[in-house]
Amino acid sequence: MRGKEPLVTCDNCGRKMPRGKAVSWEKTIRFGTDPGSGSNVRFMSTRKVYYCISCAKHKGIFERKKEDAIRHAKKF
Numbered sequence: 001m002r003g004k005e006p007l008v009t010c011d012n013c014g015r016k017m018p019r020g021k022a023v024s025w026e027k028t029i030r031f032g033t034d035p036g037s038g039s040n041v042r043f044m045s046t047r048k049v050y051y052c053i054s055c056a057k058h059k060g061i062f063e064r065k066k067e068d069a070i071r072h073a074k075k076f
């Protein structure tokens with residue numbers, strides 16, 4: 001049987017693809033922002049989302065992942 005891998009949905013365009021082909025990304029979500037000041041963040045949370053390759057490219061996810069890798073490498 002084909003398609004053993006679970007399908008995930010691209011958070012941006014809604015396209016479905018096997019998880020192995022998707023780009024996972026920790027999306028930061030803010031709750032309780034005050035529209036007046038814009039900086040009064042009460043809660044912050046991350047949610048794991050998936051993007052298809054084209055959306056990941058479009059959103060610069062690969063660049064950001066690279067930056068993260070460099071930052072982590074410097075830390076240790």
Ligand SMILES: [Zn+2]
Binds near residue numbers: 011012014055
């Ligand atoms: Zn997409």
